[in-house]
Amino acid sequence: xxxxxxxxxxDEPIWWSLFSAGGVCVAMLIPALIVLLVFGxxxxxxxAEALSYQRMSALLYHPLGVLFIGAVxxxxxxxxxxxxxxxxxxxxxxHSSLAKWLCYGSAVLLSLLALGLWLLGVFV
Amino acid sequence: MKQPDSIPSDKQHLSMTVQRYxxxxxxxxxxxxxxxxxxxxxxxxxxxxxxxEQQDSSLAYRWSCRMAICGSCGVMVDGTPKLGCKxxxxxxxxxxxxxxxxxxxxxxxxIVDMNQFLHHLTALKPYLIGQxxxxxxxxxxxxxxxxRYQQFANCINCGLCYSACPQFGLNPEFLGPAAxxxxxxxxxxxxxxxxxxxxxALNSKNGVWSCTFVGFCSTVCPKGVDPAAAIxxxxxxxxxxxxxxxxxxKQLDTTPQExxx
Ligand code: SF4
Ligand code: FES
Numbered sequence: 020x021x022x023x024x025x026x027x028x029x030d031e032p033i034w035w036s037l038f039s040a041g042g043v044c045v046a047m048l049i050p051a052l053i054v055l056l057v058f059g060x061x062x063x064x065x066x067a068e069a070l071s072y073q074r075m076s077a078l079l080y081h082p083l084g085v086l087f088i089g090a091v092x093x094x095x096x097x098x099x100x101x102x103x104x105x106x107x108x109x110x111x112x113x114h115s116s117l118a119k120w121l122c123y124g125s126a127v128l129l130s131l132l133a134l135g136l137w138l139l140g141v142f143v
Numbered sequence: 144m145k146q147p148d149s150i151p152s153d154k155q156h157l158s159m160t161v162q163r164y165x166x167x168x169x170x171x172x173x174x175x176x177x178x179x180x181x182x183x184x185x186x187x188x189x190x191x192x193x194x195x196e197q198q199d200s201s202l203a204y205r206w207s208c209r210m211a212i213c214g215s216c217g218v219m220v221d222g223t224p225k226l227g228c229k230x231x232x233x234x235x236x237x238x239x240x241x242x243x244x245x246x247x248x249x250x251x252x253x254i255v256d257m258n259q260f261l262h263h264l265t266a267l268k269p270y271l272i273g274q275x276x277x278x279x280x281x282x283x284x285x286x287x288x289x290x291r292y293q294q295f296a297n298c299i300n301c302g303l304c305y306s307a308c309p310q311f312g313l314n315p316e317f318l319g320p321a322a323x324x325x326x327x328x329x330x331x332x333x334x335x336x337x338x339x340x341x342x343x344a345l346n347s348k349n350g351v352w353s354c355t356f357v358g359f360c361s362t363v364c365p366k367g368v369d370p371a372a373a374i375x376x377x378x379x380x381x382x383x384x385x386x387x388x389x390x391x392x393k394q395l396d397t398t399p400q401e402x403x404x
Contacts, residue, residue, distance in 0.1 A: 025343075026343040026344050026347040026350075027347055027348070028343070028346045028385060029346060029347055029348045029352040031352035032352075032378075032381060032382040032385045032386075035378060035382065036382060108313070111313065
């Protein structure tokens with residue numbers, strides 16, 4: 020037998036965990052929100068005033084609004100970029116670590132942007 | 144040579160197109176069609192026997208048990224990995240195409256080189272490790288303990304799941320469905336203490352993390368093993384293992400080595 024090398028632990032658990040959490044949000048939370056926010060007023064479940072700009076922005080910029088940003092923007096971003104990253108590999112368009120950096124990097128940047136805008140809304 | 148007992152020639156016929164590759168004369172695999180007689184009980188393996196006995200004795204393929212136990216008769220039937228002995232011509236009345244298992248190098252005709260699969264299997268140590276054994280006392284297991292791993296213990300190493308797996312097709316270093324399902328089977332066994340030896344390979348890029356949950360391995364498995372479930376349960380195990388390791392840096396040096404051939 021020739022030389023042996025160490026098995027290297029994959030960093031995939033991090034991305035896969037974010038992907039899985041994002042998947043739950045994309046599959047459960049976002050459809051529920053769409054039903055509620057789009058069809059709610061139409062079905063008479065919600066009044067139009069309940070969805071007024073003032074009320075909505077007050078809700079979003081409440082300290083707990085960060086949970087909404089996380090569940091509706093950040094985790095779904097990681098979910099989508101994980102799919103794109105593996106899709107690129109499946110199509111044999113890109114195997115490189117550059118593709119990985121670009122995919123997860125853009126998820127990180129867009130997440131920071133969302134958080135930044137939210138902080139701006141909270142404090143300004 | 145034994146005469147195939149199941150096919151008299153006054154039967155209906157269909158066209159079976161078989162992939163041939165004779166390394167001494169073919170540059171690449173070629174297709175060859177045969178009219179084969181069949182009835183309700185004629186399997187693809189029976190038809191291959193008939194061709195070999197009646198038409199073309201040079202046809203090469205593997206088989207042994209004829210009853211979906213030995214796992215040696217795997218072929219692609221119309222592009223899907225199947226056991227030849229468990230697939231029946233009656234289900235293909237318009238004819239069928241039989242080829243060598245995908246994702247493996249072809250040696251001759253329908254015979255492939257499965258070494259890559261066997262290499263991965265060996266790397267994951269699919270046997271009981273460190274179990275205290277004594278000649279007088281059997282190891283006891285409750286029905287519940289057996290149930291945890293039993294489904295994953297039905298594998299016959301036919302390799303159909305490797306032919307079905309697009310990730311193994313792209314990256315033959317991927318340890319693959321059956322090997323990971325068997326590692327999972329032993330990790331779930333109450334008599335086994337080998338998890339620490341198997342986990343580093345499972346945790347690596349070519350372990351559970353090469354799987355993108357296509358799931359075709361479980362569709363084609365002739366024994367209902369569901370390797371996709373094993374691998375994806377393995378991702379949770381590997382994630383937990385990572386969390387534990389990242390928070391306890393002491394264990395770093397126990398990492399087993401990756402065998403290279
Ligand atoms: S898991 Fe199923 S398809 Fe794969 S080698 Fe085992 S029996 Fe064959
Ligand atoms: S001949 Fe044994 S499984 Fe088909």
